[in-house]
Amino acid sequence: xxxxxxxxxxxxxxxxxxxxxxxxxxxxxxxxxxxxxxxxxxxxxxxxxxxxxxxxxxxxxxxxxxxxxxxxxxxxxxxxxxxxxxxxxxxxxxxxxxxxxxxxxxxxxxxxxxxxxxxxxxxxxxxxxxxxxxxxxxxxxxxxxxxxxxxxxxxxxxxxxxxxxxxxxxxxxxxxxxxxxxxxxxxxxxxxxxxxxxxxxxxxxxxxxxxxxxxxxxxxxxxxxxxxxxxxxxxxxxxxxxxxxxxxxxxxxxxxxxxxxxxxxxxxxxxxxxxxxxxxxxxxxxxxxxxxxxxxxxxxxxxxxxxxxxxxxxxxxxxxxxxxxxxxxxxxxxxxxxxxxxxxxxxxxxxxxxxxxxxxxxxxxxxxxxxxxxxxxxxxxxxxxxxxxxxxxxxxxxxxxxxxxxxxxxxxxxxxxxxxxxxxxxxxxxxxxxxxxxxxxxxxxxxxxxxxxxxxxxxxxxxxxxxxxxxxxxxxxxxxxxxxxxxxxxxxxxxxxxxxxxxxxxxxxxxxxxxxxxxxxxxxxxxxxxxxxxxxxxxxxxxxxxxxxxxxxxxxxxxxxxxxxxxxxxxxxxxxxxxxxxxx
Numbered sequence: 297x298x299x300x301x302x303x304x305x306x307x308x309x310x311x312x313x314x315x316x317x318x319x320x321x322x323x324x325x326x327x328x329x330x331x332x333x334x335x336x337x338x339x340x341x342x343x344x345x346x347x348x349x350x351x352x353x354x355x356x357x358x359x360x361x362x363x364x365x366x367x368x369x370x371x372x373x374x375x376x377x378x379x380x381x382x383x384x385x386x387x388x389x390x391x392x393x394x395x396x397x398x399x400x401x402x403x404x405x406x407x408x409x410x411x412x413x414x415x416x417x418x419x420x421x422x423x424x425x426x427x428x429x430x431x432x433x434x435x436x437x438x439x440x441x442x443x444x445x446x447x448x449x450x451x452x453x454x455x456x457x458x459x460x461x462x463x464x465x466x467x468x469x470x471x472x473x474x475x476x477x478x479x480x481x482x483x484x485x486x487x488x489x490x491x492x493x494x495x496x497x498x499x500x501x502x503x504x505x506x507x508x509x510x511x512x513x514x515x516x517x518x519x520x521x522x523x524x525x526x527x528x529x530x531x532x533x534x535x536x537x538x539x540x541x542x543x544x545x546x547x548x549x550x551x552x553x554x555x556x557x558x559x560x561x562x563x564x565x566x567x568x569x570x571x572x573x574x575x576x577x578x579x580x581x582x583x584x585x586x587x588x589x590x591x592x593x594x595x596x597x598x599x600x601x602x603x604x605x606x607x608x609x610x611x612x613x614x615x616x617x618x619x620x621x622x623x624x625x626x627x628x629x630x631x632x633x634x635x636x637x638x639x640x641x642x643x644x645x646x647x648x649x650x651x652x653x654x655x656x657x658x659x660x661x662x663x664x665x666x667x668x669x670x671x672x673x674x675x676x677x678x679x680x681x682x683x684x685x686x687x688x689x690x691x692x693x694x695x696x697x698x699x700x701x702x703x704x705x706x707x708x709x710x711x712x713x714x715x716x717x718x719x720x721x722x723x724x725x726x727x728x729x730x731x732x733x734x735x736x737x738x739x740x741x742x743x744x745x746x747x748x749x750x751x752x753x754x755x756x757x758x759x760x761x762x763x764x765x766x767x768x769x770x771x772x773x774x775x776x777x778x779x780x781x782x783x784x785x786x787x788x789x790x791x792x793x794x795x796x797x798x799x800x801x802x803x804x805x806x807x808x809x810x811x812x813x814x815x816x817x818x819x820x821x822x823x824x825x826x827x828x829x830x831x832x833x834x835x836x837x838x839x840x841x842x843x844x845x846x847x848x849x850x851x852x853x854x855x856x857x858x859x860x861x862x863x864x865x866x867x868x869x870x871x872x873x874x875x876x877x878x879x880x
Contacts, residue, residue: 319487322436322509325519335432337419340837350432367418368411370388397428408517437464439508439520447587449495450502454591457490459617466510497531529747535859542843544659545586555838555871556828557602558827559718560754564866565609565641578854590618593862598626605646606754608715633659635691643713652699660694660736662729669735675797686725690717694733696740709750718758724780730765752833772804805829808870811841815865819855828870837869
């Protein structure tokens with residue numbers, strides 16, 4: 297079922313071997329230094345204080361001191377601290393440090409550091425803290441994993457992607473382990489950032505170890521403290537995904553094609569089901585959980601092997617901790633754009649890393665920019681106040697990316713991605729938002745000088761194909777006599793506003809994936825609300841249609857999302873032929 301299989305990474309064999317060698321070296325070093333005494337010094341730029349931490353006997357001692365305090369004062373305070381019993385502990389034994397034991401600091405070469413030197417200029421990597429006969433090697437800004445977790449179920453065929461927060465780290469090396477109920481842990485992968493459970497892992501427990509590393513001043517390897525995380529439950533068998541078979545056969549059959557494959561997909565943000573109480577009761581809690589759905593829709597996207605992927609309802613946490621690392625490992629570069637007004641979701645575009653490079657990126661804040669459209673600005677008095685209110689509080693954003701082929705085989709082109717305002721009565725508002733996006737795109741084109749560049753416009757438009765915005769996109773014009781200007785539904789007061797004004801654009805588009813009857817699937821109805829448009833003189837649709845999902849498959853578990861589909865929308869896919877003679 298997987299002609300384009302997910303992978304831990306697309307790096308070369310030599311690079312993978314180097315990563316494995318470095319991971320083995322790091323874990324071996326971590327094992328050998330467990331018995332060594334280390335004084336960890338945190339001295340972050342821009343902060344007034346620094347911390348000093350080391351283990352004495354069975355206890356960990358730490359202190360925070362000002363960077364501009366002299367070493368002598370810090371050592372005196374340390375002496376006092378070491379003699380003070382920890383809360384709930386007995387006074388220090390004779391073998392522990394006490395005031396009658398001398399405390400001093402030396403350089404790596406053994407020279408004693410003057411006590412009038414300030415802390416910031418001491419406590420460097422290689423320096424030694426000595427307390428009587430004991431000593432600790434200082435490591436300044438020790439590579440540290442401050443948080444580490446895996447927020448997902450382990451499912452056969454879906455990538456397990458740890459997420460972490462770090463400090464003073466160049467990279468993290470991982471080991472993945474499995475075990476049965478009574479057995480010990482067995483290492484199944486080393487040196488990669490993620491692990492894809494196999495059929496033989498089903499029914500086993502899964503654990504990941506992570507080691508932070510960085511290069512020292514002399515390019516020596518410095519290893520931090522190891523962190524580990526055991527996933528809850530056992531590795532599950534994947535759902536029956538044979539519903540994707542026809543689409544995946546199409547992907548396999550077109551691997552050699554030079555067509556440009558474009559995907560538009562609303563992922564159903566993880567906070568949306570909670571805000572729509574009861575709307576997804578048909579879906580099991582396990583299938584609705586974002587920690588399952590993110591694996592399913594990321595797997596699906598990788599299978600399509602698209603050149604360009606436009607996503608809506610992407611939450612920043614899912615993008616940062618799972619999707620971006622996974623898509624990057626499988627050959628895509630991602631750009632995320634969050635919505636306005638503290639909304640915890642946004643849009644994202646991924647493009648093939650080996651095929652394209654991004655020349656420029658532009659964010660369009662529609663709540664602010666709709667009044668900067670000249671055609672709209674001079675006709676504000678003709679727009680109902682209720683529509684203005686909705687436009688001013690809409691959190692809609694647009695992404696504009698200028699991309700070029702790395703092999704210069706065709707001219708640069710623009711990708712426009714958005715998620716328009718969604719109330720059914722906001723038809724006029726959506727027209728104005730589309731007009732604003734096209735207006736901003738014209739400004740970007742003028743700034744970049746790419747006047748002959750093609751445009752691919754994708755998104756969840758929250759509209760039927762009969763709405764007025766589609767006339768503007770297809771013809772480059774919307775008449776002042778169009779019924780959208782007088783529909784009482786738009787005005788929300790059941791009254792006509794007495795006519796409108798013309799909207800024009802020097803861009804006109806064809807609609808892709810026109811064979812698809814619906815992209816949003818509900819328990820009671822279906823709707824076509826997601827669209828792919830492309831500029832007429834630069835692209836044309838390929839001869840073959842990307843297969844649809846049978847409606848019976850989408851209704852197999854009442855509706856979607858389900859164990860087989862990660863969203864309440866389906867991915868819209870279109871193969872485009874680049875008209876290179878027109879672009880060159």
